[in-house]
Amino acid sequence: MHKPWPNLALAALVMVATLPGRTQGLGLVTEPLLADLQVDRVTYATINLWATLIGALFCLPCGRLVDTLGSRAVVSAVLAALGATVIGMGSAHGLAALVIGITLTRGLGQSALSVVSLALVGKWFTHRLQYAMGVYSLLVGIGFIAAFPSVGSAILTWGWRPAWSGIGWVLLLVVTPLAWLI
Secondary structure, X not given: OOOOHHHHHHHHHHHHOOHHHOHHHHHHHHHHHHHHHOOOXXXXXXXXXXXXXXXXXXXXXXXXXXXXXXXXXXXHHHHHHHHHHHHHHHOOOOHHHHHHHHHHHHHHHHHHHHHHHHHHHHHHOOOOHHHHHHHHHHHHHHHHHHHHHHHHHHHHHHXXXXXXXXXXXXXXXXXXXXXXXX
């Protein structure tokens, strides 16, 4: 019989992996990114607004893709794409690269990966869903509590580009293979 409880921790990890695409994740790199790329705050805010709105469209196909292709394939593909995007954004130079990087991190991270993570819990738990969502929410909270200061510290220690690229590599080489276990 399939035991979904161990997968609950992986689903929570997948939600924490959305950090680069979330406002608080991008907020960690905003100031050094603006200084490095010489972008003013209004331009960045406009890019971020449109990236968030366009990125929200990434949510739409997620449920159908999970139903059609399966959880493992979709979560792994989205994680790998987000990891590659974060790595690419870490080496971005110029406004066009910034627009593409932020739009894809918003779309893949904040939007698509969030939907997929939540869908996993709903698919695995037909009974005791409320309890499972409570445990999931607790694990996600703990994960973000650990991730946010860790990423912030890495940015202060190594700079935004190496830290951001490092996050991308962790997504590709650690979280994606773990998600394949789902």
